[in-house]
Amino acid sequence: MLKIEEIDAYYGDLQALWGISMQVNEGELVALVGPNGAGKTTTLRVITGLLKPASGDIHFYGHHLDKVAAHKIVELGISQVPEGGKIFTAMSVLENLELGAFVASARKVKDQSLQWVYEIFPRLEERKNQRAGTLSGGERQMLAIGRALMSKPRLLLLDEPSFGLAPLLVEQIFAMITEINRQGVTVLLVEQNVRAALELAHRAYVIENGRIVGQGTGDALLSFESVRSAYLA
Amino acid sequence: MTRKQVTFIALLILIAILAFLPVVVKKDSTINLALLVLLYVSLASSWNILGGYSGQINLGHAAFFGAGTLVTRSLWLSGWNLFPSLLAGGLVAVALALLIGIPAFRLRGIYFAIGTLALAQILYITVGNTLPMISSLPAQSLATYELVPRYYLFLGLTILTTGTAYFLVNSRLGLGIMAIREEEDAAESLGVSALQHKLLALSVSAFFAGLTGGAFAYYHVGYYPQLPFAPEWTFDSMMMAYIGGAGTIIGPIIGAVFFVIVREFLVLKLAELHLIVFGVLFILVVLFLPGGLVGVWGTLQKALARRSRPKEIKLTPTRES
Amino acid sequence: MLEPLVQNLAFGLLVGALYGLAAVGLSLVFGVTKFLNVAHGELLMFGGYASFWIFTLLGIDPFLTLASTIVFLLVIGLVLYKLLFARMVKLTESVKIQNTLLVGFGLSLILQNLALRLWTADTRSITTFYSGSVFTLLGVRFPIVRVASLVIALVTLLALDMFLRRTYTGKALRATVENWEAATLMGIDIQRVYLLSFVLGAALAGVAGCLVSVGYSIDPVMGMNWTLKGLIVMVLGGLGSITGTFVGGLVLGVTESATGFFLSLTYREVVGLVLFVLILVFRPQGLFGTKEG
Numbered sequence: 001m002l003k004i005e006e007i008d009a010y011y012g013d014l015q016a017l018w019g020i021s022m023q024v025n026e027g028e029l030v031a032l033v034g035p036n037g038a039g040k041t042t043t044l045r046v047i048t049g050l051l052k053p054a055s056g057d058i059h060f061y062g063h064h065l066d067k068v069a070a071h072k073i074v075e076l077g078i079s080q081v082p083e084g085g086k087i088f089t090a091m092s093v094l095e096n097l098e099l100g101a102f103v104a105s106a107r108k109v110k111d112q113s114l115q116w117v118y119e120i121f122p123r124l125e126e127r128k129n130q131r132a133g134t135l136s137g138g139e140r141q142m143l144a145i146g147r148a149l150m151s152k153p154r155l156l157l158l159d160e161p162s163f164g165l166a167p168l169l170v171e172q173i174f175a176m177i178t179e180i181n182r183q184g185v186t187v188l189l190v191e192q193n194v195r196a197a198l199e200l201a202h203r204a205y206v207i208e209n210g211r212i213v214g215q216g217t218g219d220a221l222l223s224f225e226s227v228r229s230a231y232l233a
Numbered sequence: 234m235t236r237k238q239v240t241f242i243a244l245l246i247l248i249a250i251l252a253f254l255p256v257v258v259k260k261d262s263t264i265n266l267a268l269l270v271l272l273y274v275s276l277a278s279s280w281n282i283l284g285g286y287s288g289q290i291n292l293g294h295a296a297f298f299g300a301g302t303l304v305t306r307s308l309w310l311s312g313w314n315l316f317p318s319l320l321a322g323g324l325v326a327v328a329l330a331l332l333i334g335i336p337a338f339r340l341r342g343i344y345f346a347i348g349t350l351a352l353a354q355i356l357y358i359t360v361g362n363t364l365p366m367i368s369s370l371p372a373q374s375l376a377t378y379e380l381v382p383r384y385y386l387f388l389g390l391t392i393l394t395t396g397t398a399y400f401l402v403n404s405r406l407g408l409g410i411m412a413i414r415e416e417e418d419a420a421e422s423l424g425v426s427a428l429q430h431k432l433l434a435l436s437v438s439a440f441f442a443g444l445t446g447g448a449f450a451y452y453h454v455g456y457y458p459q460l461p462f463a464p465e466w467t468f469d470s471m472m473m474a475y476i477g478g479a480g481t482i483i484g485p486i487i488g489a490v491f492f493v494i495v496r497e498f499l500v501l502k503l504a505e506l507h508l509i510v511f512g513v514l515f516i517l518v519v520l521f522l523p524g525g526l527v528g529v530w531g532t533l534q535k536a537l538a539r540r541s542r543p544k545e546i547k548l549t550p551t552r553e554s
Numbered sequence: 555m556l557e558p559l560v561q562n563l564a565f566g567l568l569v570g571a572l573y574g575l576a577a578v579g580l581s582l583v584f585g586v587t588k589f590l591n592v593a594h595g596e597l598l599m600f601g602g603y604a605s606f607w608i609f610t611l612l613g614i615d616p617f618l619t620l621a622s623t624i625v626f627l628l629v630i631g632l633v634l635y636k637l638l639f640a641r642m643v644k645l646t647e648s649v650k651i652q653n654t655l656l657v658g659f660g661l662s663l664i665l666q667n668l669a670l671r672l673w674t675a676d677t678r679s680i681t682t683f684y685s686g687s688v689f690t691l692l693g694v695r696f697p698i699v700r701v702a703s704l705v706i707a708l709v710t711l712l713a714l715d716m717f718l719r720r721t722y723t724g725k726a727l728r729a730t731v732e733n734w735e736a737a738t739l740m741g742i743d744i745q746r747v748y749l750l751s752f753v754l755g756a757a758l759a760g761v762a763g764c765l766v767s768v769g770y771s772i773d774p775v776m777g778m779n780w781t782l783k784g785l786i787v788m789v790l791g792g793l794g795s796i797t798g799t800f801v802g803g804l805v806l807g808v809t810e811s812a813t814g815f816f817l818s819l820t821y822r823e824v825v826g827l828v829l830f831v832l833i834l835v836f837r838p839q840g841l842f843g844t845k846e847g
Contacts, residue, residue: 050735074741086736088729090794099729102722103741151741290655336835343590343651347785348834354782355827362820464778468663475656506671512664519656520641 007056031201079153085144089133100150138169271387277473277485279441285479293349297326299462301446319447326443361459369455478527570807574800577787579758586751589654593662595777601763602772631756669774679771703765
C-alpha cells in the first residue's frame with residue numbers, strides 16, 4: 001500500500017537521505033531500524049509531507065504523497081505518532097484525542113473511535129479530563145498513539161515509541177502496537193531499539209547514514225550476523 | 234585600477250566636495266540641508282552597525298541620540314569645552330546601551346527590540362515631563378552663532394562614523410558580528426562569543442549615536458529637550474538603513490540622501506505623505522529586496538554585465554543516433 | 555481621604571479592562587503565529603475611528619454598531635495578512651521574528667500617517683446622550699459608558715474563551731500554539747489557523763478601539779501607546795491564559811492609577827514601561843514563547 005522509491009531528501013544543502021526505497025503491504029507490521037541520526041525520522045517526515053523530497057516517489061494507494069500538502073496526509077489515511085509523542089500538554093486527554101479526529105471523516109465517527117481507543121488504552125479513559133501535561137511518560141506515549149488512532153488510519157507511523165521509557169513500559173507499548181496491528185491497522189515502526197522492533201515486525205529495513213543497508217523478515221534480520229554484531233551485541 | 238580603488242577615490246572626491254561646499258555655496262539653507270543629510274547618515278550608519286550587521290533590531294536608538302544631546306548640551310552650556318562634552322555624551326550613551334544590552338542580550342528573539350523600545354519611551358516621557366522648557370542658547374552664544382563650524386563638525390562626525398563602521402566590518406571582530414547575524418548557534422560553537430560581539434556592536438552603535446546627539450545639541454539654537462528622544466529618530470534611521478541597504482556601508486548613506494531628498498520634495502506637496510511612501514518602500518524592501526537600493530544596484534549591474542558579455546559558443550558533440 | 559484613592563482605583567480598573575482586551579488580541583496572534591504585531595495599536599485606532607465615523611455620520615450608537623466595526627476590522631485583518639504576513643510564514647524562526655517585527659513596524663507607520671492624512675491630528679471622542687451619566691456605588695462614581703465597556707470587554711473575552719474551548723476550530727488554534735507540527739499531523743491546516751488568529755486579533759483590536767472611542771478618546775498617533783500597553787500586559791499576565799491576560803490588564807490599570815495618585819502623573823505614564831523592562835530583565839521566562847531558546 002505504501003511504496004517509497006528512490007527518495008533523496010535534503011535539509012537545506014545537507015543531504016539526509018540517499019535513494020531510500022521501501023514498501024509496506026497491507027496488514028503488515030514493518031520496522032525501520034537503525035542507529036541515532038540514520039535518517040529514520042527524516043524518512044517519516046518525508047512520508048507525512050513535513051519535508052519535501054528532492055527526488056523520488058512515494059505512492060500510497062495510488063496517491064503521490066510527495067505532491068500532497070502535509071495537513072492532507074491524514075485524510076488519505078496515514079497517521080503519525082511523532083517522536084516523543086508531542087501531545088498537547090495544555091489540553092486535556094480527551095481534547096487531545098478529539099483533535100486526533102480533526103479531519104471531517106473522522107469527526108463523524110468520533111465517539112466510536114473514542115470507544116475503540118479506550119478499549120486499547122483503558123488508562124486514558126480513567127484520565128480523560130486530566131491535563132495531558134500531568135501524565136507520566138508511558139501514559140503520554142499511549143495518549144499519542146491513541147490520538148493517532150482517532151483518525152482511523154489505514155497506516156500508522158510510529159517514531160520511536162519506546163524512547164525514554166522504562167523496559168516494562170516498552171514491553172507494554174509494544175504489546176499494544178502488536179494488538180493494534182492485529183486489529184487491522186498497518187504499522188510502520190521506526191525504532192532505535194532494534195531487538196524489540198525486529199521481534200515484533202513481519203519485515204524490516206535497516207537504515208544507516210541515510211541509506212537502506214539491509215532488509216528482510218524480522219527473524220531473518222535478527223539472526224543475520226552483521227545486524228547482530230552491530231546492534232544486538 | 235581595482236573597484237576598491239575606484240570607490241576610494243570617489244569617496245575622497247565626495248568628501249572634498251562636501252568640505253568645500255560652504256566655501257562655494259553661501260546660502261545657509263543649502264548648508265543646513267547638507268548638514269541634515271550628514272546628521273541622518275551618521276544616525277543611520279550608527280543604527281546599521283548594530284541592526285544591519287549584527288541583526289539585532291534596536292527600536293530605541295533615539296534613547297542614545299537623546300542621551301547624547303542631553304549630556305552634551307548640559308555640559309557645554311555649563312562651561313565645558315565642546316569636545317569633552319561631545320565625548321561625554323557618547324560615553325553616557327554607551328553606558329545606557331550596556332545597561333539594557335547586558336541583560337537583554339542574554340535572551341533571544343525579540344526581547345532586545347521591545348526592551349529598547351520601552352526604554353526609549355521611558356526616557357522620552359520622563360524627559361518630556363521633567364524638562365518641559367525649551368533649551369535655548371544663552372544670548373552671547375546666539376550672537377556668535379555660526380553655521381559653518383557646525384557643518385564641519387557633522388562632516389567630521391559622519392566621516393568618523395562611516396570610517397569606523399568600515400574598519401569594524403572588515404576586521405575580525407566584524408566577521409564575528411556578522412557570523413552572529415547569520416547563525417548565532419553555529420557561531421557560538423566556533424568560539425565566537427555572541428554576547429561579547431553583540432555588546433561591542435551595540436557600544437559602537439550607541440557611541441556614535443550619542444556623538445551625533447551631542448553634535449545636534451551644539452547645532453540647535455533652541456529645542457525641546459524631549460525632541461531628540463522621539464521615536465521618529467529611531468524609525469527614520471531604520472528606514473534609511475534598510476531602504477539604502479542594511480548591512481552595507483553605503484546603504485545608510487544612500488538611504489539618508491534618498492530620504493531627505495524625497496522628504497523635501499514631498500513636503501512641498503502633501504505633509505505626511507512622505508512617511509507613507511517610506512513605510513511602503515520599507516515594507517517592500519523587507520519583503521522583496523533585502524539588499525535595499527544597494528542590492529538593487531548590484532543586481533542591475535550583474536544583469537547588465539551578463540548582457541554585455543559575448544555569447545559563449547557552445548561546443549557540443551554531435552549525437553550519434 | 556480614602557475616597558479619592560478608591561475613586562482613582564476604580565478608574566484604573568475600568569481602563570485596565572481595555573488594556574486587557576487589547577493585550578488578548580496581541581497575545582492571541584503571537585501565541586499562534588509567533589508574530590509580534592507591533593501595528594496592533596494602529597488596528598485598535600482604526601476600530602475607534604470606524605465607530606467614531608459611523609456615529610458621527612449616521613448617528614447610530616457605537617455599542618450598536620460594534621458588530622459592523624468588528625466586520626470592518628476582520629476585513630482589514632484579512633487583507634493585511636494575505637498581503638503582508640502570509641508570505642512570511644515559511645521563513646525560519648529567527649528571520650521570521652525579525653521580518654514580521656519590521657513589517658509590522660512599517661505597517662504601523664503607514665496606518666498612522668494614513669489616519670493623520672485622512673482625519674487630521676485632532677483628538678476625537680464619541681459623546682452620546684448618556685456619556686455624562688454616572689452611577690454611584692458606596693460613594694464611588696462609575697461612568698456608565700466605561701462600565702458598559704468593561705462589560706462588553708468581558709463578554710467578548712468570554713465568547714473568545716468559549717470559541718477556543720468548545721469548538722473544534724478553537725481547539726485546533728490552541729493545538730497550533732503548542733506545537734504546529736503535531737497539529738499538522740492531525741490534519742490541521744496551519745495556514746488557515748494563522749489567518750484565523752490574525753483576523754481574530756484584528757477584530758479584538760477593533761472592539762477595544764470602539765470602546766476606547768466611547769469611553770476615552772482617539773487620535774491617529776495613539777497606536778504605539780496601546781501596542782505598548784498590550785505588550786506590558788502580555789508580560790505581566792503571561793501568555794496562554796485569557797483570564798491571566800485580562801487580570802494583567804486590570805493590574806496595570808490599577809497600578810497606573812495608584813502611581814498617579816501617590817507619586818505623580820509623570821510616574822504614572824512610565825510605571826508600566828518600567829515594570830515591563832524590569833520583568834524582561836529579571837523574569838522573562840514563561841512570559842513569551844518558552845518553546846524557543
